[in-house]
Amino acid sequence: MVDDLVIRRLLIANRGEIAVRIIRACNELGIESVAVYSDADARAPHVFAADRAVPLGPAPAIESYLSIPRVIDAARQARADAVHPGYGFLAENAAFAAACAAAGLIFVGPPADVIARMGSKIEARRLVAAAGVTVVPGETPADQSDSGVADALQRVGLPALVKASAGGGGKGMRLVGASSEARDAIQAARREASAAFGDGTLYVERLIERPHHVEVQVFGDHHGRVVHLFERECSVQRRHQKIIEESPSPVVSPQLRHRMTSAAVAAAVAAGYRNAGTVEFLVDLSTGGGDPARFYFLEMNTRLQVEHPVTEESTGLDLVRAQILVAAGEPLPWADEDIRQRGHVIEARLYAEDPANDFLPQAGALLLYREPQLPGVRIDSGVCQDGDVSIHYDPIMAKVIAAAETRALAIAKLSAALRAFPILGVRTNVPFLLRILADRRFQHGDIDTGFLDREGTDLAGSTEEMPDFVRHVAALADQPQSAIRNPQSAMKWDPWG
């Protein structure tokens, strides 16, 4: 507990599970939390979790969670002294960080100029390359017209990716395999980038074949210290959206870990980085893995990651608490010897989507939502029973994080947690997650970032018919217990009897 912390009231400019997570850190630090919400979220869990809540506006994010003036007004109205942006929405928006500073609010994240520098993918690539870190070949075309971006694709060489310069999380990203696909891909990427980030600038990058996505958590304070908190393997992706993350990476050897974490720290130092950030790399195993494996800087995320709990459970350190302390000007709260990787941690993201129906996003009321209570299993969620999954926002509902001594045990623990996590009323990707966890190739750590899109169709499964014993229960579920045919009822403990 830091008694004289300059942050006393923190506004969380986000929603869902990450808002709830940050509110929890506020409670532990004795800081008052202020939630914000759109009309669609008036009864959302993050609103009830906070000490106070301020309405932002209509459901569309552009008029609520993405509106800088409305969020700043809410912070003023609540007399907050700091703002945590979470991830997504305004988290990597330099104008927002600058607007916070201009309004006298502490922004829990890096300074606006660092966000702008690393948020511009071309600037970030130039900067880290100068610091001696290898980058993926690519460019940001000065001519942002369809033909200008198409020309850049030809220069970089196909297959290539069109990506949102302001992007992250796979939004506004398209693969172009042949010139004929370029126009549609460019237009779709631009539309998605504009909608998700308010910036349609695109860049192109050569496709590294079958890479592993390995990222390094870094953290800098305002006293010149930059540390890393080891890596996260995030190669289990569908359409560039991460699904399962873990630490340590099954493909990173001790020497490779040393090279990658050193490169990440060098990149963070070169950026003048402060607060929590992630340096993403593609690891190319095509020329052989192990110590000499090649890796390329992909981008730096200047915010807290969705998958930060993997690092928290692996190191036993609280990243959100540290973010708030560092933003308040305190030194990083860890000695070097405190930062260690322990055991194995795996996280699965629960999305409201139907794997059996082309992963169609699902929306609606949650008829049943009951989180399992299991030792070694952490669940970060932003939904609740009788609440809604809204069409307006990201379909992430919860993250389930399992920690154990070994990778095999962590996989088994995560599987057990998912099998004991009933969610009804909205279909989720849980059946898909369970099939991935049970897959031999996943268990061997062989999954590259393109695996699920290339070979994962059999893992999507199909809509299942109720087995007879389930149908039997379903048919009787409305009946009082006394009406449920039960030959052994006399011998059973029955609280409703």
Added chain:
Amino acid sequence: MGSVGITRIADSEYLVEANGRRERVYVAGPAHDRWAFWNGHVYRDSVAVPPARVRRERHAGTQAITAPMPATVIKVLVNEGQAVKKGDTLVVLEAMKMELPIRATGDAVVAAVRCAQGDLVQADATLIELA
């Protein structure tokens, strides 16, 4: 199923004994649209079958291409009278920040366009009629 024993152990939660094994089953939803969960599997048993991605309604020779879920129409790519081929994208919807292309189910002619860019459409709403 003569020897099935069912015990409700909590709200929506049941133990069922079938063929010598004990299984934990969760049930929710009204009788005409029942959801059940068992061991990571989700089942839905509804009288009104959940909307397919594309519902075909063959009356007067037209078929309705409907929205699979509540969404915003971000692009309408066809006009009335236009000939389309199977797989052509007719409308692009957006929900949860993801684009959902709605495609023609077969070679046809667009009989009517029932949505416009910017519309917020409900699940099952007719977007396009094909003839």
